[in-house]
Structures are given as C-alpha cells and as structure tokens.
Amino acid sequence: MNIDDKPHEECGVVGAFIPGESVARTVFFGLFALQHRGQESAGIATSEGDAIRLKARMGLVSQVFHEETLVGLPGHLGIGHTRYSTMGGSKEYNAQPLIANGQRGEIAVGHNGNVINAAELRVEMTEEFGSSFEKTSDTEVIAELFAKAPGSDWFEVSAYAMRRLKGAYSLVVMTKDQLIAVRDPLGIRPLCLGTLNGGWVVASETAALDNLGAEFVREFENGETVVIDRSGIRSHIWSSARANHAMCVFEQIYFARPDSILNGELAYETRQRLGAEVYREHPIDADIVVGIPDSSTPHAVGLAAEAKIPYTEAIIRNRYVGRTFIQPDQRSRAQGVQTKFNPMRGVISGKRILVVDDSVVRSTTITRVIKMLRRAGAKEIHVRVASPPIKSTCHFGVDMATLNELIAANKTITEITEYIGADSLAYLSVEGLLRAVRAPGNSYCTGCFTGNYPIPVQLEMNKMRFEVGSNT
Numbered sequence: 001m002n003i004d005d006k007p008h009e010e011c012g013v014v015g016a017f018i019p020g021e022s023v024a025r026t027v028f029f030g031l032f033a034l035q036h037r038g039q040e041s042a043g044i045a046t047s048e049g050d051a052i053r054l055k056a057r058m059g060l061v062s063q064v065f066h067e068e069t070l071v072g073l074p075g076h077l078g079i080g081h082t083r084y085s086t087m088g089g090s091k092e093y094n095a096q097p098l099i100a101n102g103q104r105g106e107i108a109v110g111h112n113g114n115v116i117n118a119a120e121l122r123v124e125m126t127e128e129f130g131s132s133f134e135k136t137s138d139t140e141v142i143a144e145l146f147a148k149a150p151g152s153d154w155f156e157v158s159a160y161a162m163r164r165l166k167g168a169y170s171l172v173v174m175t176k177d178q179l180i181a182v183r184d185p186l187g188i189r190p191l192c193l194g195t196l197n198g199g200w201v202v203a204s205e206t207a208a209l210d211n212l213g214a215e216f217v218r219e220f221e222n223g224e225t226v227v228i229d230r231s232g233i234r235s236h237i238w239s240s241a242r243a244n245h246a247m248c249v250f251e252q253i254y255f256a257r258p259d260s261i262l263n264g265e266l267a268y269e270t271r272q273r274l275g276a277e278v279y280r281e282h283p284i285d286a287d288i289v290v291g292i293p294d295s296s297t298p299h300a301v302g303l304a305a306e307a308k309i310p311y312t313e314a315i316i317r318n319r320y321v322g323r324t325f326i327q328p329d330q331r332s333r334a335q336g337v338q339t340k341f342n343p344m345r346g347v348i349s350g351k352r353i354l355v356v357d358d359s360v361v362r363s364t365t366i367t368r369v370i371k372m373l374r375r376a377g378a379k380e381i382h383v384r385v386a387s388p389p390i391k392s393t394c395h396f397g398v399d400m401a402t403l404n405e406l407i408a409a410n411k412t413i414t415e416i417t418e419y420i421g422a423d424s425l426a427y428l429s430v431e432g433l434l435r436a437v438r439a440p441g442n443s444y445c446t447g448c449f450t451g452n453y454p455i456p457v458q459l460e461m462n463k464m465r466f467e468v469g470s471n472t
C-alpha cells in the first residue's frame with residue numbers, strides 16, 4: 001500500500017554465480033543495496049549444484065536475514081528478491097523467490113515489474129499445462145510459464161515466455177546449477193550485469209554492483225536472456241524485442257538510486273538536468289533553492305546552478321522515521337510528514353524560497369512542507385516540480401495511488417497552487433522531461449504523464465485481483 005506521497009517501486013532482484021564462493025552473503029548485500037525498491041518482503045534462494053534452498057519472509061532484508069540464516073543457504077549460485085507488492089497482496093506466501101516445477105526440474109524465480117495479462121494466462125495455463133495456482137501474484141504465473149514452457153534450452157523457453165507475457169519483467173531465475181536473467185522485450189525495468197571474483201552478478205541497479213565491489217559490465221538489452229553456468233555465459237536477444245527500449249521514465253526521476261547508471265548515464269546527473277530544465281521553462285526570482293529531502297536534492301542542485309540562486313538545506317529529515325511508523329490514513333500521513341521533517345527558521349525566515357520536488361502524487365508532502373516553511377517565516381514560496389503532472393496510474397509495477405487520489409488528474413494547476421498554499425507552482429513539460437533524459441525517439445514509457453503506454457492496457461488495474469474476496 002502506498003503510504004507516503006511518492007509512487008512506490010515494485011521490487012529489486014539480484015543473482016550471483018561465483019564458482020568456489022558461497023554467494024548467500026553476496027546476494028544479501030546486493031538486496032541491501034536495493035532495499036529502496038521494496039520493503040515488504042525479502043528472499044534468497046541458493047544451490048550448491050544439488051538442490052535449491054530457499055528462505056523468504058515478510059520484512060526488510062536486514063530483518064529477514066542474519067548470520068545463521070545465511071549459513072543455512074550454501075552454494076555458489078543464488079538469486080534474491082526484495083518486494084513491494086504491485087499485484088497480489090502483501091502476504092508471506094507471495095514473498096519471492098517463488099519455486100515452480102516442470103520438465104526441467106525445480107526452478108526459483110524473482111521478478112521486478114508487472115505482467116498485465118497474468119489473469120488470462122492463469123486460465124490458459126490451467127487448460128494447456130494443467131497448472132494450478134496457489135498464490136496470488138503475477139510472478140507465480142511467470143514461474144509456472146518458465147517451468148512448463150516448451151523448449152530445448154533456456155533461450156527457447158524465454159522466447160516462448162516473451163511471446164506470451166505482456167508487461168514489465170526483469171527476472172532472475174535459477175535451477176540447481178544455472179542462473180538465468182531476463183529483461184522484457186520493452187526494457188521497462190532496469191537490469192545490469194557485472195563481474196565479481198571470477199564469477200557473474202546481475203542486479204536491478206548498478207549501485208548494487210558498486211556496493212558489492214563488482215565491476216559493471218553493461219545494462220541488459222530489451223528482450224535479452226543471459227544464461228550462466230559452469231560452461232560460461234551466453235546471451236541471446238529475442239528477435240521480436242523492441243529496437244528502442246521503453247524504460248520507465250520514473251526510474252530516472254525518482255525510483256532508482258541517484259548513484260545508479262540508467263541508460264548509460266548517472267541518474268544523479270540526469271536529475272540535475274531535470275531541475276535545470278524546469279527552471280528554464282519556468283524561471284522566477286528567489287533568495288534560496290530548497291529540495292524536498294532527500295530524493296529531490298539532485299533536482300534542486302541542478303535547478304540552483306541553472307538559476308544562479310544559492311542551494312541550501314532548509315528542512316532536516318529525521319532519517320529514522322521509517323515507513324512502518326507512518327500509517328496509511330490521511331491524518332496519520334500528515335503526522336508522519338511532520339515527524340519526518342524539521343524546518344530551520346534561521347535559514348528560512350524572511351526569504352523568497354524556490355522549493356523543488358521531484359514529483360507530486362497526492363500532494364501530501366509538498367502541502368505540509370509549505371505549511372512548515374510558512375510557519376518558519378518564509379516570505380514567498382514558489383514550487384517547481386521536476387517532472388510533469390501525474391495524470392494516469394501505472395500498469396507496469398508501480399504503485400501510484402488511485403486515479404481519484406492523483407491531484408493533477410483532478411485539479412488544474414491554479415487549483416493545485418491554491419490547495420498546497422504556494423505563491424506559484426509549475427511542472428516540467430513532457431517535452432522538457434524527454435530533453436533532460438536525452439530520449440531518442442519514443443524510448444521511454446511516459447504513461448503516467450501522458451496516458452500513452454508502450455502497450456495497450458486496461459484502465460485502473462486492481463493489484464489485489466487474485467486475492468480471495470477481491471471484487472474484480
């Protein structure tokens with residue numbers, strides 16, 4: 001459930017194949033680096049070449065795994081997953097990696113993304129393969145498809161799966177002796193490859209490779225399948241994969257860590273360009289530039305440099321207020337924001353302040369921050385949002401709040417300005433966004449801003465659709 005005023009990323013995945021090493025700890029630290037991509041559950045599966053061992057539970061990576069649990073996961077081959085539920089409830093039985101069985105033996109699967117035709121596939125696979133589904137996530141459908149799909153090798157299996165799956169999926173899959181990693185034909189979610197200690201690691205983001213001390217090799221291509229085993233590494237790109245990827249542009253704006261490389265560029269620098277671009281489109285005079293802590297810092301730094309106005313910290317964030325502290329109702333959310341941020345009167349009082357936010361979903365955070373700045377004596381408050389207004393929900397693995405809750409889907413800019421209590425408000429244009437991310441042609445998904453998705457989607461999907469009692 002989306003409990004603060006940011007869209008929520010779906011999951012992070014890690015895989016490792018390092019002969020002669022026990023990789024559980026490597027996978028653990030990789031997941032730790034990807035904790036921002038999902039905080040509901042965490043899991044690791046490993047193998048020494050004999051059988052898959054698995055531990056997956058609700059909780060943060062550091063809560064689920066301890067020294068003893070890692071010792072109980074031996075083997076040179078492993079995958080890991082950290083989850084934020086986008087389809088299927090936040091339940092332990094949906095924690096990943098998931099296990100499935102088929103003609104190629106037992107497999108474990110970790111998935112980042114969202115498959116939009118999972119409901120149809122469940123019905124079809126029940127008839128075709130005699131599959132029965134016990135869990136409620138789209139990942140169970142993917143795992144079953146990879147376990148049961150026809151094919152003489154993993155490239156054929158993956159190509160078969162790509163023909164049938166619609167949506168976003170960056171996958172780590174393992175058998176007892178092979179690691180398989182897959183990026184969907186649209187390339188919606190990131191996935192990268194690195195080397196470590198004579199072996200290979202894959203991860204959602206390059207920051208995880210950095211934290212592991214691995215050497216970044218490259219990002220996966222759209223529709224690419226990589227198979228790693230004792231005979232080496234092999235790669236194949238599905239012939240029908242899209243030439244230009246349709247990566248989620250929100251990875252650039254907010255989701256990915258700023259120290260990750262996306263589409264060949266450091267996200268921190270891309271975010272600086274987003275800030276500079278919104279200022280070029282909507283300049284205004286001010287005394288100081290302030291970013292909403294902490295995710296908007298690079299955008300604010302970029303805007304301040306373009307505007308030649310000093311950037312400063314004016315609001316200090318309590319780093320120890322976690323998601324669990326904030327309850328999912330409006331009043332508790334408001335209290336949560338107040339507990340999380342503390343404005344510094346000495347910096348703010350009497351100043352014209354240019355506040356930079358990377359994105360606005362419901363407007364809870366920006367509204368509270370403006371109130372705090374006013375109480376601390378701000379003379380004027382001008383808000384610049386370094387992304388366009390969010391007018392549609394996401395269908396590819398991001399929890400955006402409902403259409404009714406998206407403020408830009410329901411109010412004009414003038415109404416939002418008044419609602420949040422700013423003196424002025426301006427958003428980045430879609431054209432400005434594409435300039436800043438240096439997008440060649442149609443190479444990003446911008447669906448939540450434009451309503452145009454890289455593949456047709458039904459409107460308003462319910463992530464609980466497979467739960468018992470779900471009314472869709």
Ligand code: SF4
Nearest residue numbers: 248249394445447448
């Ligand atoms: S709709 Fe928005 S959040 Fe979803 S994949 Fe597209 S750009 Fe990303």
